[in-house]
């Protein structure tokens with residue numbers, strides 16, 4: 362298991378449309394384990410494989426993060442079953458450090474995916490889980506949460522990002538030296 366480098370906004374792999382996984386191999390299971398380590402190290406609540414430089418349709422979501430318990434979902438080749446309603450919820454992204462904005466999303470969704478053993482399952486989410494699933498599913502299509510803001514808001518955010526980069530705030534957002542233990 363290993364903590365991987367998190368790709369930051371501006372990295373081309375974040376804009377790639379991720380490819381489906383052909384088979385659940387040991388390599389894929391290692392990728393999942395490494396993604397968990399990486400997400401926890403960076404204190405995130407979800408992660409898509411392209412955020413660690415692997416353009417495959419693999420996401421993990423810590424569905425218990427918002428209530429302070431650990432409850433991981435591994436989703437391989439996830440697809441929408443449905444999306445309904447609308448909600449405005451604040452989001453952040455490990456690939457866009459220190460930026461948090463309210464993003465319009467559905468209020469209830471359901472996805473179908475393969476778990477880490479390759480078994481199909483469905484996951485329905487509202488509130489936090491709905492937001493997390495929408496956010497991570499977007500990553501697989503090369504879409505970032507700031508793309509869903511109004512053009513005005515997006516411009517403001519882009520300026521804020523430039524400033525953070527200029528000030529060195531993005532140089533090493535998840536330093537290994539800060540790893541617990």
Ligand code: NI
Pocket residue numbers: 453454455456496500
């Ligand atoms: Ni993200």
